[in-house]
Amino acid sequence: MYLVSRPKPLSDGNNQALAKAEAVSFPPGYLRFLRSFGEGTYRGWMNVQLPDPEVLKPFAEYGLWEHDADSPITERQIGECVAIGTTVDGDFLAVHPRTAQLLWLPRHAEQVTAIPLQAREREDEATYASVLDEIYRQVYGCGREGAVYYEPWTGxxxxxxxxxxxxxxxxxxxxxxxxxxxxxxxxxxxxxxxxxxxxxxxxxxxxxxxxxxxxxxxxxxxxxxxxxxxxxxxxxxxxxxxxxxxxx
CATH class of the missing domain: 3.30.70 (Alpha-Beta Plaits)
Known part of the structure; x- marks a missing residue:
């Protein structure tokens, strides 16, 4: 993976927050990726961010998505989700801690979907890059061509x-x-x-x-x-x- 610039190391406070968050079932390699490269944008598409348990709480009251018997979570449970990324189009990637589901909350569609991931034997920085590529294939129905690159947010x-x-x-x-x-x-x-x-x-x-x-x-x-x-x-x-x- 090509790094556009030198990563900005996480602060001590952020590292401590990640250590506390390890009890949550995050996608394979997510925490290792953040510790190695910091927050940033992957392949010009997905913003990889620190776990945020607050940002989706207001959305439990907005009625943005339809919820029926096939929905992975209820509307109330949206407020329990931990956001771990956003796309440049405003979609959310989140984890629901109690059900351990990885969820896709789209900006321009009406259904929240669960994203199943294949089990991986190892967990390193490259693992999460592969996870993001797999999410892209599932969401958009096609793979991404071209080089793999990451833009750390250096400030x-x-x-x-x-x-x-x-x-x-x-x-x-x-x-x-x-x-x-x-x-x-x-x-x-x-x-x-x-x-x-x-x-x-x-x-x-x-x-x-x-x-x-x-x-x-x-x-x-x-x-x-x-x-x-x-x-x-x-x-x-x-x-x-x-x-x-x-x-x-």
Missing amino acids: SRDHLFLRLPPGQDQLSLPDLAGMCRAAFSPDLSIETDYSCYLFYQTLGGYVRFNYANKQEVAVMYEQEEIQAFAAIEQWLVSKGCEPYPENK
Whole structure:
């Protein structure tokens, strides 16, 4: 698994909280993953977070999901769940301590579902990454292609958004991405029909080309890596990119 930046170690208080939470039946490898890499975002999809027994309590009164004889838990039991992650779309991944069920609480659907997991002989950091990939397959009905990466939440990440304006004889965004890849050899590259990510350890981040938008370029970097950031920014500007006004 590629780490976008150096993980931020958990605080003593967070480690103590995790030790107390070990009585809860979490997915295999979850606690080890958090202790090794800290909180962050897995493959641009799932936010891996510390156990939170409070965030779902208000949802027991909202009536967001339908509950019938096939529901894994009752509406009241939502308030007993411990949230361990959220997707970038707002879905919750949670554990119900009393039934030891792993639950998916979707933002844009009406049914809470239980997620069965295959038993695993060992529990390490890689185990939970495999669990998240399995959850993705069950929820969306397909696997994920491309490299496996994790963005730790360091608290010192910064960003710059630029725009490649359209015009006659102007580069396309895919062309610009290819030129950037040639000029600054990435440690990891992920390209789809919709975007291109070029990851750099020297940035502690990446350059993202938004093919769907056709104009946007984003540079994510650690504040301490200002020299590497400045070199890439200068290169992008030399190719016609313009910083958005809100960056100034």
